[in-house]
Amino acid sequence: IFGLIVKKKNIDFIGKALFVLAFFTEFLYFALRTMQTYQKGYNYLPVTNAFESFVFFTLCLGLIQTIMIKKASSIIVLFSSIIISATILSLSIAGFSEHIEPLIPALKSNWLTAHVITSFLGYAGFAINFIASSYVLYSSKKYFDKAIGSLAFGAILSLIVTVSIVYIAHSQILITGIVFWILIASMLFVLGFIVKPYEKKEWMEKPLIFGFVLLTIGIITGSIWAKYAWGGYWSWDPKETWSFITWIVYLINLHYIRKRKSARFLAYLGIIGFVCVIITYLGVNFILPGLHSYGSN
Amino acid sequence: MGQINKIIDNIYNFLKSLTLTVVLLSLIAFFSAIGTFANNVKFLQNLGLSNIYYSKWFLLLIVLFVVNLILCTLSMIPKTLAIFELKAPNKIFRSYDKTRTQIHLISLLKAKKLYIQQKNGLIAAYRYPIRKFAVYGIHFGILIVALGALIGSIWGFRGIMEIPQNQSSNLVMLRNNYLSLPFSVYNKNFTISFYENKDIPSQYKTDGYIIDSNQKIPFSVTVNHPFIYKGIWFYQASYQLDPHDSYIILNVNDSKVQLHLHKITMVDNARIYLANLSYYNSKPIALLYVALPQGEASGWIKLGDSANLGPINITFSDAKEIYITVLSVAKDPSSTIVSIGFIMIILSLLLIFLKFRRRVYKIESI
Numbered sequence: 311i312f313g314l315i316v317k318k319k320n321i322d323f324i325g326k327a328l329f330v331l332a333f334f335t336e337f338l339y340f341a342l343r344t345m346q347t348y349q350k351g352y353n354y355l356p357v358t359n360a361f362e363s364f365v366f367f368t369l370c371l372g373l374i375q376t377i378m379i380k381k382a383s384s385i386i387v388l389f390s391s392i393i394i395s396a397t398i399l400s401l402s403i404a405g406f407s408e409h410i411e412p413l414i415p416a417l418k419s420n421w422l423t424a425h426v427i428t429s430f431l432g433y434a435g436f437a438i439n440f441i442a443s444s445y446v447l448y449s450s451k452k453y454f455d456k457a458i459g460s461l462a463f464g465a466i467l468s469l470i471v472t473v474s475i476v477y478i479a480h481s482q483i484l485i486t487g488i489v490f491w492i493l494i495a496s497m498l499f500v501l502g503f504i505v506k507p508y509e510k511k512e513w514m515e516k517p518l519i520f521g522f523v524l525l526t527i528g529i530i531t532g533s534i535w536a537k538y539a540w541g542g543y544w545s546w547d548p549k550e551t552w553s554f555i556t557w558i559v560y561l562i563n564l565h566y567i568r569k570r571k572s573a574r575f576l577a578y579l580g581i582i583g584f585v586c587v588i589i590t591y592l593g594v595n596f597i598l599p600g601l602h603s604y605g606s607n
Numbered sequence: 608m609g610q611i612n613k614i615i616d617n618i619y620n621f622l623k624s625l626t627l628t629v630v631l632l633s634l635i636a637f638f639s640a641i642g643t644f645a646n647n648v649k650f651l652q653n654l655g656l657s658n659i660y661y662s663k664w665f666l667l668l669i670v671l672f673v674v675n676l677i678l679c680t681l682s683m684i685p686k687t688l689a690i691f692e693l694k695a696p697n698k699i700f701r702s703y704d705k706t707r708t709q710i711h712l713i714s715l716l717k718a719k720k721l722y723i724q725q726k727n728g729l730i731a732a733y734r735y736p737i738r739k740f741a742v743y744g745i746h747f748g749i750l751i752v753a754l755g756a757l758i759g760s761i762w763g764f765r766g767i768m769e770i771p772q773n774q775s776s777n778l779v780m781l782r783n784n785y786l787s788l789p790f791s792v793y794n795k796n797f798t799i800s801f802y803e804n805k806d807i808p809s810q811y812k813t814d815g816y817i818i819d820s821n822q823k824i825p826f827s828v829t830v831n832h833p834f835i836y837k838g839i840w841f842y843q844a845s846y847q848l849d850p851h852d853s854y855i856i857l858n859v860n861d862s863k864v865q866l867h868l869h870k871i872t873m874v875d876n877a878r879i880y881l882a883n884l885s886y887y888n889s890k891p892i893a894l895l896y897v898a899l900p901q902g903e904a905s906g907w908i909k910l911g912d913s914a915n916l917g918p919i920n921i922t923f924s925d926a927k928e929i930y931i932t933v934l935s936v937a938k939d940p941s942s943t944i945v946s947i948g949f950i951m952i953i954l955s956l957l958l959i960f961l962k963f964r965r966r967v968y969k970i971e972s973i
């Protein structure tokens with residue numbers, strides 16, 4: 311899976327070809343793991359614990375990217391691949407349990423499988439919307455926009471740098487992270503003045519609509535699962551609530567697309583939305599307790 | 608009169624506006640977010656925000672949102688219908704033989720699987736006209752789900768039943784009171800099964816029967832597989848050790864001692880206390896506290912293992928674990944309505960991916 315660590319490729323074609331290759335490598339890995347899980351007699355798709363769900367997220371992002379790779383701008387492909395490799399790198403370092411374990415009873419449900427697949431595909435769509443949004447802001451002439459765009463890209467880049475450094479030097483993850491975030495963001499900010507303004511909404515809209523549709527289906531299948539497992543469609547547990555908030559932010563974004571708001575405005579909404587995705591996905595699993603905190607070990 | 612009409616108009620315009628939608632949704636999102644950490648933050652608890660989702664304010668926001676959604680969707684209808692009114696043509700053909708050209712054009716458009724409409728001498732061809740109705744499906748679907756939630760919260764209930772083994776009960780504990788069912792539920796047996804060689808449970812299961820008048824209806828519920836009787840759903844939610852009936856057998860210096868949960872037993876000079884019973888690697892384990900004149904000891908012990916505590920030797924030789932099953936009990940008369948809403952939303956959402964096209968042709972004679 312380290313084949314995914316494909317960095318800056320100015321030569322468009324090679325970069326994209328490598329991306330597709332990396333995607334298929336990862337897909338192979340996923341398929342193998344699925345086979346192993348079935349061989350052990352546990353009979354489920356390996357998407358249910360923290361490690362597996364991260365891998366599955368990167369797989370979804372890779373899949374969407376691969377499908378639209380011909381038309382995608384290379385910036386988006388580049389940053390997708392950076393997100394993917396950063397996630398996988400942090401996974402292998404953070405020491406999540408890679409063991410294939412059987413499922414606890416509550417997680418044994420086909421609705422859950424449908425829920426996870428659709429939600430993660432949705433998140434992958436939002437990730438692309440996030441990259442495009444950041445790019446719109448980054449390339450804008452306004453200082454504030456550029457700063458936000460730099461911070462957004464800086465977050466992605468510093469993730470991968472931090473993870474590598476923590477791996478090598480075993481330094482404090484939080485401090486290293488923040489230092490590099492600020493450092494890289496300010497570097498990007500300065501560099502940003504050579505970028506030409508980019509105001510096309512296309513790369514924000516399509517992934518967003520795709521993401522919204524899949525997230526909605528994800529929430530619906532999730533609540534059907536909840537109905538069978540706990541007796542109610544909705545219980546306002548923190549993860550449910552945050553996915554609801556995420557959904558609202560993207561809902562607003564979607565309606566403003568229809569109202570033809572400016573690309574800048576939509577880009578800000580896109581960034582807020584993705585922050586919500588991250589809170590839903592990470593914050594709630596590891597901080598706020600609830601029905602969903604399966605990721606805790 | 609004109610004044611009043613104008614005010615009503617303004618109110619209507621405000622109620623159907625997207626601005627109001629965004630304000631309401633932002634408020635709903637904001638309060639929901641606060642609700643997720645209200646239980647951990649004292650200050651918010653003091654403000655009474657820990658149960659925000661069931662408060663009147665939250666309900667008011669949702670009601671306003673529903674009104675907004677209804678009005679807004681209704682006000683969109685004329686615009687949608689206007690799409691299917693034929694006015695200005697996009698393309699004009701000139702022909703000597705109008706009817707023949709027309710037949711030709713129509714068969715050509717039909718071959719492309721387009722939807723065709725003829726009116727006022729104009730011909731319109733649409734691709735995926737249903738795409739324009741997706742919005743209604745989605746908005747209406749949301750309304751149906753909201754209606755279902757309302758019905759469910761008025762005529763439904765959700766609670767918990769705790770039934771010890773070989774006993775029956777008809778008492779359901781709700782969030783802040785209780786309810787008795789018109790029949791009772793008998794718990795014959797609760798079992799936990801484990802994966803081979805792991806301490807990960809694979810299934811929790813309650814077998815029992817419903818006692819309704821003189822009938823006995825057998826059932827079994829497992830996690831994710833509820834049992835439904837007279838519109839009431841029973842779910843395997845949880846379980847507890849039954850402190851009255853659970854016991855273990857210890858061999859203390861070769862004499863057998865029966866030890867109940869949470870009860871201190873004297874053996875020779877030792878006081879032995881069973882604090883907990885559980886499973887590890889599919890084997891029962893017991894948490895024991897032993898107090899001797901010489902000192903105290905405590906720890907988990909596995910079935911079959913022994914421990915030597917100076918003057919006494921303890922062997923854990925048998926365990927009898929009896930459980931109280933905990934069932935979630937819910938009645939939701941709205942589940943059909945909600946399902947219909949869900950299906951409607953999903954189907955209409957998928958329509959969004961289709962691409963709507965429209966062309967209006969006109970054929971003029973030369």
Ligand code: HEM
Nearest residue numbers: 565568623624625628675676679680741742745746749959
């Ligand atoms: C939770 C509630 C809502 C959901 C899930 C929802 C969903 C959607 C979706 C998916 C679309 C895109 C449809 C398309 O592209 O054709 C849409 C369009 C639209 N919605 Fe909503 N919406 C909601 C609430 C509202 C409300 C309250 C309003 C009223 C102000 C509203 C006004 C509109 C308008 C004006 C459009 C554009 C229709 C068009 O372009 O023809 N929506 N809605």
